[in-house]
Ligand code: CP
């Protein structure tokens with residue numbers, strides 16, 4: 171049956187069936203080829219897109235901006251400082267106003283409930299650009315990148331996630347990979363395991379697709395023979411500053427370094443990270459952590475981040491192609 175996503179929102183990966191995710195990935199690849207060939211059609215001419223960012227962003231913001239511009243759409247950037255959002259106007263009323271003016275709305279913020287309110291009351295497609303709980307547009311780019319660096323078929327592909335698996339990026343990644351029938355291995359301390367409902371949903375998706383999801387504290391079994399190793403920051407946007415000490419204590423053993431890459435036993439294992447990454451002392455936060463805890467790097471060493479195994483900048487570029495495909499698919503039905 172032909173997939174048609176017109177009018178649909180993407181708040182979490184489970185909103186899309188496996189065939190719908192594959193449809194977006196296929197369209198992303200087509201759009202990437204078109205752009206490279208300088209032969210892109212402007213499918214979103216005359217459309218207006220609202221971009222709400224209550225948390226900071228480089229990739230997601232720029233990906234939406236460039237994707238919209240490439241396709242002829244106009245964007246408006248909105249945050250809580252220059253608008254009534256949150257302070258004088260509820261998300262429900264904001265949604266009803268924006269829905270009258272815009273064809274689609276991107277939202278990045280804290281509570282997942284906010285993006286649900288937007289989708290419920292705006293009447294237009296809403297795309298979750300990251301909430302505390304989910305980061306589905308990241309997961310689309312992750313799948314696209316793994317397809318590009320593998321055979322193209324994700325079924326059975328082995329993915330290890332090390333680090334804070336309780337967060338938004340991991341929740342969407344594990345669900346997306348499970349939905350594609352991948353062999354997903356999470357290695358994390360118990361305090362950072364995926365939430366029970368996210369885990370149950372991913373296990374069910376994996377069972378339906380012939381894949382597998384395992385969650386354990388051990389690193390060796392998780393990374394053995396794997397095709398991809400993925401990690402994310404140890405403290406996420408919006409989490410309290412005071413949590414750093416505890417997370418460093420918990421997650422230091424899960425740093426992706428040369429010995430973790432060697433423990434895969436697979437010289438072709440690739441390294442993934444949603445970015446931004448703390449891999450050196452070139453950031454204010456990195457230097458502060460170095461002074462307080464003596465770490466030169468956190469979730470990934472500079473050596474691995476800058477190695478031939480690292481495909482993080484392909485991943486970053488693919489944010490744009492997948493977001494473009496998502497907007498086109500949900501706005502036009504292509
Ligand atoms: N990966 C990601 O979402 O990056 P930004 O926070 O820069 O948007």
Ligand code: NVA
Pocket residue numbers: 300337338339402403405406407444445446
């Ligand atoms: N888990 C991270 C992802 C950043 C893209 C965060 O929420 O800060």
